[in-house]
Amino acid sequence: MNKGLLIVVSAPSGCGKGTVLKEILKDENYYYSVSATTREPREGETDGVHYRFYSREKFEKLVSDNIMLEHAEYCHNYYGTRGDIVEEMRNKGKDVILEIEVQGAMNVMKKCPEAISIFILPPSVRELERRLRKRGTEEEEVIAERLEKAIEEIGYAPRYKYIIVNDALENAVDDFKAVIKAEKLKAEYAGEILDEVIKNA
Amino acid sequence: MNKGLLIVVSAPSGCGKGTVLKEILKDENYYYSVSATTREPREGETDGVHYRFYSREKFEKLVSDNIMLEHAEYCHNYYGTRGDIVEEMRNKGKDVILEIEVQGAMNVMKKCPEAISIFILPPSVRELERRLRKRGTEEEEVIAERLEKAIEEIGYAPRYKYIIVNDALENAVDDFKAVIKAEKLKAEYAGEILDEVIKNA
Numbered sequence: 543m544n545k546g547l548l549i550v551v552s553a554p555s556g557c558g559k560g561t562v563l564k565e566i567l568k569d570e571n572y573y574y575s576v577s578a579t580t581r582e583p584r585e586g587e588t589d590g591v592h593y594r595f596y597s598r599e600k601f602e603k604l605v606s607d608n609i610m611l612e613h614a615e616y617c618h619n620y621y622g623t624r625g626d627i628v629e630e631m632r633n634k635g636k637d638v639i640l641e642i643e644v645q646g647a648m649n650v651m652k653k654c655p656e657a658i659s660i661f662i663l664p665p666s667v668r669e670l671e672r673r674l675r676k677r678g679t680e681e682e683e684v685i686a687e688r689l690e691k692a693i694e695e696i697g698y699a700p701r702y703k704y705i706i707v708n709d710a711l712e713n714a715v716d717d718f719k720a721v722i723k724a725e726k727l728k729a730e731y732a733g734e735i736l737d738e739v740i741k742n743a
Numbered sequence: 744m745n746k747g748l749l750i751v752v753s754a755p756s757g758c759g760k761g762t763v764l765k766e767i768l769k770d771e772n773y774y775y776s777v778s779a780t781t782r783e784p785r786e787g788e789t790d791g792v793h794y795r796f797y798s799r800e801k802f803e804k805l806v807s808d809n810i811m812l813e814h815a816e817y818c819h820n821y822y823g824t825r826g827d828i829v830e831e832m833r834n835k836g837k838d839v840i841l842e843i844e845v846q847g848a849m850n851v852m853k854k855c856p857e858a859i860s861i862f863i864l865p866p867s868v869r870e871l872e873r874r875l876r877k878r879g880t881e882e883e884e885v886i887a888e889r890l891e892k893a894i895e896e897i898g899y900a901p902r903y904k905y906i907i908v909n910d911a912l913e914n915a916v917d918d919f920k921a922v923i924k925a926e927k928l929k930a931e932y933a934g935e936i937l938d939e940v941i942k943n944a
Binding site for chain 2: 661665666667693696699700701704705717721723724725727728729732738741
């Protein structure tokens with residue numbers, strides 16, 4: 543059995559990344575990596591489902607024990623990815639999906655050059671603005687801030703291996719599946735297949 | 744418009760490569776590169792369709808003018824690929840398919856590191872033997888020779904970027920399409936897309 547892939551997915555807020563991943567995760571061979579955090583659980587959040595909720599001490603211990611694959615601090619809370627769980631799942635043959643922001647993604651790519659990194663783009667910044675506005679709940683100022691952040695994040699897109707434009711959910715999902723299929727057809731993963739083809743001579 | 748891809752396809756005889764390519768070539772964005780040769784046209788062969796038939800002098804001139812992307816001599820005849828036509832079609836945005844044997848493929852990969860190389864495998868050497876036998880027209884000796892050559896060629900498979908097992912035509916065609924789709928989603932081809940996403944801000 544081949545080791546599972548490590549798939550890093552980033553996208554600006556409002557790109558429909560969550561909807562794309564929800565479709566992808568219907569295939570049980572994927573494992574969605576649940577982030578660890580030191581922030582307090584919010585109403586309705588379940589430990590191990592939405593986040594792995596840790597104390598500051600526990601999180602810092604995981605960092606110093608080199609167990610966190612990547613981590614960062616935002617607003618006085620840590621967020622990160624447990625590398626040991628990622629490895630465990632990949633060794634079981636699962637393709638592990640990390641849904642992380644650009645800085646975390648850069649760190650994972652540096653540590654794991656084999657990572658399949660995918661950046662999901664909106665069809666245009668104008669469309670992204672429309673989608674953010676459509677939610678109707680945000681202040682003008684918040685929308686402007688999000689757009690500015692989105693443009694900044696899009697600047698990182700060329701550093702990812704693949705770029706998918708989410709113009710329509712079905713297309714984006716097809717693109718995602720094609721990327722994973724192609725990655726599994728790469729010659730470096732074909733050792734076992736070659737052995738079998740030759741063995742059954 | 745992005746430049747078209749250069750796709751190199753090899754497979755041992757009897758792997759069904761022709762049938763796979765026939766399906767793929769139904770998409771008009773592909774251009775099938777017709778090999779050049781100095782051998783005499785056989786009954787029913789059309790110049791420019793089955794081969795580009797050249798005189799020995801003309802072929803040697805193309806080689807010395809550095810126009811041949813790759814070439815080799817078999818049984819006192821030259822066979823090769825015109826690089827100028829490949830370039831012309833790629834510049835028109837066509838994805839160019841070179842169906843060539845392993846030595847020619849190695850040469851193209853060396854000259855064009857951007858080439859997408861695909862090796863098509865039979866499900867097993869035993870199955871390949873069965874397929875060769877099924878044709879019913881070959882002598883026992885010819886089958887043994889072809890099998891030996893197939894095993895030798897399969898030894899080159901790990902040097903290709905992608906390996907596709909032709910266990911069933913539909914699967915092999917899907918795999919091929921996924922590889923090409925994924926290659927076009929690579930960040931290095933996304934320059935124009937990124938410009939457009941940002942421009943429509």
